[in-house]
Structure formats: C-alpha cells, structure tokens
Amino acid sequence: MALDTTKTLNSLGFAKPPSETRVVVAMSGGVDSSVVAAMLAEEGYDVVGVTLQLYDHGAALAKKGACCAGLDIHDARRVAEEMGFPHYVLDYENIFRDAVIDEFADSYLAGATPVPCIRCNERVKFKDLLETARDLDADCMATGHYIQRKMGEAGPELHSAADANRDQSYFLFSTTPEQLDYLRFPLGHLASKAETRALAAKYGLAVADKPDSQDICFVPNGNYASVIEKLRPGAAEPGEIVHADGRVLGTHDGVIHYTIGQRRGLGIGGLSEPLYVVKLDVDTRRVVVGPKEMLATRTIPVREINWLGNGAFDSAAEHHVLVKVRSTRPPREAVIRPLSATTAEVELLTPEEGVSPGQACVFYAPDSSRILGGGWIHKG
Incomplete structure (x- = not known):
C-alpha cells in the first residue's frame, strides 16, 4: 500500500490526532515544564507527567531554587491535577548519585570543574527517563528546555533557542541523534521567558510566578566545597599556593576550593599584582597562580x-x-x-x-x- 502523504502532521510531528498521540512530559516542578505539560494537555494530547525525585526531598523542602525534590514534586503534581492528566513520581536517587553526584565530587578532587547538569541530561533524563517514556508507550517525550528541534535533510537537527538569553544548547550538546528523534522542545521558539510566564498565567497555573532554579540542584547556596567534603570526608588535603615563577605565597585547605581563572578569595593578600588560578596540581596539592595573560x-x-x-x-x-x-x-x-x-x-x-x-x-x-x-x- 502506498504511503498517504496527504495527512497533516500535528504540532509534535505525527500524522494522527493529538488525542491519539501520547507524550510523556518531564516535569521538574518549575514554570517551564509545567507550561509544556499544560499546553499539550490543552491541545488535546494524551499527556503523562513524570517527575524524578533525584535526591532527598525531605532535606530540600525549605530550599529555594532547587528542582526535582520536595516542593517541586508537589508543584508538578498540582499542575497535573489542575490540567487533568496522570502524574508519576519516580525515585531516581540512586541512579542520580551514581551517574552524576559521585562523578561531580571525583572531578573536583581531580582538579577539574565539572558540569553536572549536562551529565544529568545525558545519563538520567535523556537516558533512563526516556526509556521509561518508551515503556509507557509514548510517541515522544517533551521537556521545558529552551532549545529547538528542526527537521533537516538528514533528519532532526538541534538548534539554539530563539531567545539567546535562555538558550540551553550548552547543556544539551550530548543529546544523541537517536534521542533527538524522540524528544520535543515546545518552548524553544519563544522570544522570551515573559511569554512562558504569560502562558502559565493563561492556563491558571499556580507556578506562573515561581522563581527560576538557581545553581546546581544538589549544591545549596553554590557551596561546592561543602558538598564534596560531605561526599568525600578527608579527601581535601591542605597544600601550598605557589606563583608560576616558583615562589610559595601561602597555604590552602584543599584544591577543591579553587577553580581555573579564580581571582577572589585566594587567601594571599598584600601583593602588588592581581593574580589568578592558572593551574591545579592535584598530585602535589598545589594551587598555581599567575598573571591574567597566563590564562x-x-x-x-x-x-x-x-x-x-x-x-x-x-x-x-x-x-x-x-x-x-x-x-x-x-x-x-x-x-x-x-x-x-x-x-x-x-x-x-x-x-x-x-x-x-x-x-x-x-x-x-x-x-x-x-x-x-x-x-x-x-x-x-
């Protein structure tokens, strides 16, 4: 039988009515993913909301600017109830620790500056959660990321968001062609975050004015060193702060407290020239500093x-x-x-x-x- 090419594709790219198209929406509890879920539900899609509990939600109840824990799970569930679609919470704490948190700690101890949000997308959300969406017989999975999926000559392509200030392409570069074929990003074409919040207000969502997530979800107040010290007790050993010319300028409490390019908080006052961290030597426990041009x-x-x-x-x-x-x-x-x-x-x-x-x-x-x-x- 010849393929009928006259059928109109729905907004998610399928040649069937929205009501016959099941889409799993990854819901963090924030305004972006909530708007995606509400928008697709209003368009008549068979929406299933899924939220991942990534770390101890009890400890996160009072933490503002987090995601995937505590109040955020409650907010995602409330949006699902308001819009009338099923919502599930999956316990991914062990997977998240093994795939993201442990590497984060080990990378810092090795003198690197990791980006755990990329690993979370790569190893948890676009891997295990995507497989869960397939198990639920979903046609695709949608997220609230600000990035665009466009069809090219060889298939779907990844493109930057229309709003350069919200573009999240840096955090999604490891999305594979196979994953991109299954994923959808309904917010990528919007001109600003104000449009997203306007849509949230239109749908009557309680999260319309909810602040954006800040920092890394499992790092309170951006204090990376304190998290690493809890994960790897005793691993941060003291050492010397050394100028690139060999002079010893001071001491430090652990390489994990420093990053390449850092200028403030070096603990070496009284110098005539501004100095920056230019190298972290884990083997000798040395923080090497030098002038800006060395960066x-x-x-x-x-x-x-x-x-x-x-x-x-x-x-x-x-x-x-x-x-x-x-x-x-x-x-x-x-x-x-x-x-x-x-x-x-x-x-x-x-x-x-x-x-x-x-x-x-x-x-x-x-x-x-x-x-x-x-x-x-x-x-x-």
Missing part, C-alpha cells in the same frame, strides 16, 4: 565527542565552527581537527581565558543556529 588558551584537547553534524565526525580533516568553552561565554571561531571518532584538538582563532578541564566544548555551525555537538575538555 589565555588557544589549543584545547577534547574527548567523548558527540557529533550532530552531517557525515562522520572524523571523515573530514578539519571542521571550521564556532565553539563555547563556558555556558556564559559567547561562541568563538575555531578549527576542530579530529583525532578519532570521539577525540579532537580544538584550535581557537582568538585565545580564550579560563579554559578548564571538566567543562564542555560545544560546537556551533558558523552560518546557522545549528548545534553540531561537542565534547569534554580534558588535561592535555
């Missing part, structure tokens, strides 16, 4: 590359792209030289300051909004 980096070794561009990553001698080496930095011109299917050397045309192992290096097309993938910066 400039042109060549970056990258591994665990997820390629979303056309063709095999290592089929070309080099790729001319834009790259981001921090979520808050603008993309910079660069040349990627593949060393294998998953490793490469990235050369920045203009040196970047504060490039740190453990951060992501995300690739962007120079002539469009498309994300071409990315990888992890490691010590050369």
Whole structure:
C-alpha cells in the first residue's frame, strides 16, 4: 500500500490526532515544564507527567531554587491535577548519585570543574527517563528546555533557542541523534521567558510566578566545597599556593576550593599584582597562580565527542565552527581537527581565558543556529 502523504502532521510531528498521540512530559516542578505539560494537555494530547525525585526531598523542602525534590514534586503534581492528566513520581536517587553526584565530587578532587547538569541530561533524563517514556508507550517525550528541534535533510537537527538569553544548547550538546528523534522542545521558539510566564498565567497555573532554579540542584547556596567534603570526608588535603615563577605565597585547605581563572578569595593578600588560578596540581596539592595573560588558551584537547553534524565526525580533516568553552561565554571561531571518532584538538582563532578541564566544548555551525555537538575538555 502506498504511503498517504496527504495527512497533516500535528504540532509534535505525527500524522494522527493529538488525542491519539501520547507524550510523556518531564516535569521538574518549575514554570517551564509545567507550561509544556499544560499546553499539550490543552491541545488535546494524551499527556503523562513524570517527575524524578533525584535526591532527598525531605532535606530540600525549605530550599529555594532547587528542582526535582520536595516542593517541586508537589508543584508538578498540582499542575497535573489542575490540567487533568496522570502524574508519576519516580525515585531516581540512586541512579542520580551514581551517574552524576559521585562523578561531580571525583572531578573536583581531580582538579577539574565539572558540569553536572549536562551529565544529568545525558545519563538520567535523556537516558533512563526516556526509556521509561518508551515503556509507557509514548510517541515522544517533551521537556521545558529552551532549545529547538528542526527537521533537516538528514533528519532532526538541534538548534539554539530563539531567545539567546535562555538558550540551553550548552547543556544539551550530548543529546544523541537517536534521542533527538524522540524528544520535543515546545518552548524553544519563544522570544522570551515573559511569554512562558504569560502562558502559565493563561492556563491558571499556580507556578506562573515561581522563581527560576538557581545553581546546581544538589549544591545549596553554590557551596561546592561543602558538598564534596560531605561526599568525600578527608579527601581535601591542605597544600601550598605557589606563583608560576616558583615562589610559595601561602597555604590552602584543599584544591577543591579553587577553580581555573579564580581571582577572589585566594587567601594571599598584600601583593602588588592581581593574580589568578592558572593551574591545579592535584598530585602535589598545589594551587598555581599567575598573571591574567597566563590564562589565555588557544589549543584545547577534547574527548567523548558527540557529533550532530552531517557525515562522520572524523571523515573530514578539519571542521571550521564556532565553539563555547563556558555556558556564559559567547561562541568563538575555531578549527576542530579530529583525532578519532570521539577525540579532537580544538584550535581557537582568538585565545580564550579560563579554559578548564571538566567543562564542555560545544560546537556551533558558523552560518546557522545549528548545534553540531561537542565534547569534554580534558588535561592535555
């Protein structure tokens, strides 16, 4: 039988009515995912809300700006009740600890600066939760991330959000083509967060004015060192703060208290020149400081590359792209030289300051909004 190409696709890209299209919505309890769920429910989709409990929700009840625990679970459940669709809470505490929190602690102890939100998307939300959505016979899974999925000649492509201030592409570079085929991002085309809140008010959601999540969900008040000390008692050993020229300037209570590029809170006053952390030597327990120009980096070794561009990553001698080496930095011109299917050397045309192992290096097309993938910066 010939395929009927005259059928109109619904807003999620399926050739059937919304009522016959089941979509699992990953609900964190915040305004973004709540609006996605409410929007799809109003359009008539067969919506199933799922919230992951990622860490001890009892301890998080009074913590503002968290997600996936305590009050947020309650808020997600309330939205589901208001909009009339089923909602489930899944206990992912053990998975989250094994896949995200433990690596976070170990990376800091190794002198790196990890990005656990990327690992959470990669190893929990877009892996285990996505499989749960398939088990529920869902046609797709939708999230409240600000990023766009567009159809290209070779299939779905990942593109930056319409609102550059809300774009979350840096945190989603490791989304695989197979996952992208199943995922949907209904908010990526919106021009501003104000539009999202207006939609929340339109649907009468109690979370319409709820503040955005701040910092890493399991790190209260952004104090990374205190979390690591609890996870790895006694692992933070004291050492020396050393100038790049070899002078010992002071002592510290543990390398975990420092990051590459840090200037404030070094504990070495009385110096005539401003100094920055330029290296963390875990083996000798030394924090090496130096002038700002020592932070400039042109060549970056990258591994665990997820390629979303056309063709095999290592089929070309080099790729001319834009790259981001921090979520808050603008993309910079660069040349990627593949060393294998998953490793490469990235050369920045203009040196970047504060490039740190453990951060992501995300690739962007120079002539469009498309994300071409990315990888992890490691010590050369």
